[in-house]
Amino acid sequence: xxxxxxxxxxxxxxxxxxxxxxxxxxxxxxxxxxxxxxxxxxxxxxxxxxxxxxxxxxxxxxxxxxxxxxxxxxxxxxxxxxxxxxxxxxxxxxxxxxxxxxxxxxxxxxxxxxxxxxxxxxxxxxxxxxxxxxxxxxxxxxxxxxxxxxxxxxxxxxxxxxxxxxxxxxxxxxxxxxxxxxxxxxxxxxxxxxxxxxxxxxxxxxxxxxxxxxxxxxxxxxxxxxxxxxxxxxxxxxxxxxxxxxxxxxxxxxxxxxxxxxxxxxxxxxxxxxxxxxxxxxxxxxxxxxxxxxxxxxxxxxxxxx
Amino acid sequence: xxxxxxxxxxxxxxxxxxxxxxxxxxxxxxxxxxxxxxxxxxxxxxxxxxxxxxxxxxxxxxxxxxxxxxxxxxxxxxxxxxxxxxxxxxxxxxxxxxxxxxxxxxxxxxxxxxxxxxxxxxxxxxxxxxxxxxxxxxxxxxxxxxxxxxxxxxxxxxxxxxxxxxxxxxxxxxxxxxxxxx
Numbered sequence: 001x002x003x004x005x006x007x008x009x010x011x012x013x014x015x016x017x018x019x020x021x022x023x024x025x026x027x028x029x030x031x032x033x034x035x036x037x038x039x040x041x042x043x044x045x046x047x048x049x050x051x052x053x054x055x056x057x058x059x060x061x062x063x064x065x066x067x068x069x070x071x072x073x074x075x076x077x078x079x080x081x082x083x084x085x086x087x088x089x090x091x092x093x094x095x096x097x098x099x100x101x102x103x104x105x106x107x108x109x110x111x112x113x114x115x116x117x118x119x120x121x122x123x124x125x126x127x128x129x130x131x132x133x134x135x136x137x138x139x140x141x142x143x144x145x146x147x148x149x150x151x152x153x154x155x156x157x158x159x160x161x162x163x164x165x166x167x168x169x170x171x172x173x174x175x176x177x178x179x180x181x182x183x184x185x186x187x188x189x190x191x192x193x194x195x196x197x198x199x200x201x202x203x204x205x206x207x208x209x210x211x212x213x214x215x216x217x218x219x220x221x222x223x224x225x226x227x228x229x230x231x232x233x234x235x236x237x238x239x240x241x242x243x244x245x246x247x248x249x250x251x252x253x254x255x256x257x258x259x260x261x262x263x264x265x266x267x268x269x270x271x272x273x274x275x276x277x278x279x280x281x282x283x284x285x286x287x288x289x290x291x292x293x294x295x296x297x298x299x300x301x302x303x304x305x306x
Numbered sequence: 307x308x309x310x311x312x313x314x315x316x317x318x319x320x321x322x323x324x325x326x327x328x329x330x331x332x333x334x335x336x337x338x339x340x341x342x343x344x345x346x347x348x349x350x351x352x353x354x355x356x357x358x359x360x361x362x363x364x365x366x367x368x369x370x371x372x373x374x375x376x377x378x379x380x381x382x383x384x385x386x387x388x389x390x391x392x393x394x395x396x397x398x399x400x401x402x403x404x405x406x407x408x409x410x411x412x413x414x415x416x417x418x419x420x421x422x423x424x425x426x427x428x429x430x431x432x433x434x435x436x437x438x439x440x441x442x443x444x445x446x447x448x449x450x451x452x453x454x455x456x457x458x459x460x461x462x463x464x465x466x467x468x469x470x471x472x473x474x475x476x477x478x479x480x481x482x483x484x485x486x487x488x
Contacts, residue, residue: 040462044466046469052431063338072314075312
């Protein structure tokens with residue numbers, strides 16, 4: 001019966017040969033059930049596309065347009081230097097992603113809208129999670145960071161939102177390309193003007209995976225990603241902010257733990273899931289310079305040397 | 307079309323991904339997150355996009371599977387049409403439409419599709435609304451093409467029954483239908 005209705009649908013839609021049509025018309029003549037089915041299918045020939053085209057849908061949100069454009073730009077930038085950041089996922093061409101989403105979709109609704117797009121109004125995450133940042137809103141040109149709220153450290157929220165989307169699988173397969181990493185660090189130091197090094201956190205069980213040059217409101221934002229032995233990746237994000245040093249402070253941004261500090265005009269945010277690695281302890285070691293450097297120390301690269 | 311073209315294609319595909327996400331999720335916040343997540347997934351897997359594959363159906367597949375994963379995560383797969391944002395189910399009066407009744411019919415078509423069982427509804431959206439071929443829809447949904455056709459025929463029987471009744475009671479339904487302009 002199931003095949004019949006599919007065949008009858010093809011008949012109604014004029015997709016059968018003349019011969020097949022004759023067969024079906026014979027059947028219709030003798031079977032009221034078939035005749036009724038054909039009548040139903042004919043009645044279902046409706047202007048669906050036209051009807052849905054008139055559906056009053058909300059327009060594509062600007063935040064989404066900007067987020068997708070930013071993602072596409074970031075991706076295009078990455079693929080022009082293939083290698084280190086190319087996730088080596090091996091799935092069939094048309095296999096849909098099978099990894100379950102652990103959390104609600106709504107975890108990071110505006111992550112990219114806030115991140116990496118110049119001139120976007122910051123979203124309402126108050127200073128409560130970052131005292132000290134922006135406490136002197138008029139003292140620095142970086143106050144332009146916060147379009148909606150002069151005290152808002154938008155980049156930390158953006159970076160944390162971005163990091164929320166990372167699963168273990170996102171970076172687990174990424175091979176570390178020492179040469180490209182060294183080159184990226186060189187660009188960060190010389191083109192972006194950020195004296196950033198890549199700390200070796202292997203003693204804390206974290207494997208360095210990659211470094212990316214992102215932008216927040218047209219300013220360089222460095223993201224260094226590590227993979228712990230278990231659980232979601234951890235990121236160390238760095239931005240230049242010409243403000244006084246601060247000691248480490250731990251905050252929660254959405255579902256992420258964020259530990260921040262500022263040293264030598266660089267603001268750091270160590271971002272990870274609440275469970276697992278002791279982020280404050282790790283942040284203290286990084287800020288105390290109690291770790292070795294993988295990349296960025298006057299051309300010495302431990303990984304490259306290996 | 308290869309994966310390296312995906313970044314340049316995504317912005318122009320966005321309106322269709324957006325309406326598809328809105329229609330399958332029935333919620334604009336979910337839809338926004340869904341499209342963002344799907345685009346991110348798509349870009350991460352861009353190298354798997356084979357030449358000759360339609361980028362649109364490939365992205366529909368990712369949007370759809372992302373949504374299915376999300377529903378599983380939420381453990382509430384039996385979303386009924388009553389949970390929908392009612393505003394989304396209305397259609398606006400088309401200046402080109404000849405009669406108010408035509409607008410009413412458009413409303414009824416959208417509502418009829420919206421009330422189908424989920425699997426049939428998605429097939430109708432892909433084939434009848436988005437214009438995908440049966441085989442493209444099968445790839446999007448990761449089901450055999452025969453399944454797409456049988457879902458489609460069942461969906462159309464249901465809708466045909468509804469509209470067969472409507473034809474018999476034209477006046478009554480036209481009066482009872484929502485004013486599309488309100």
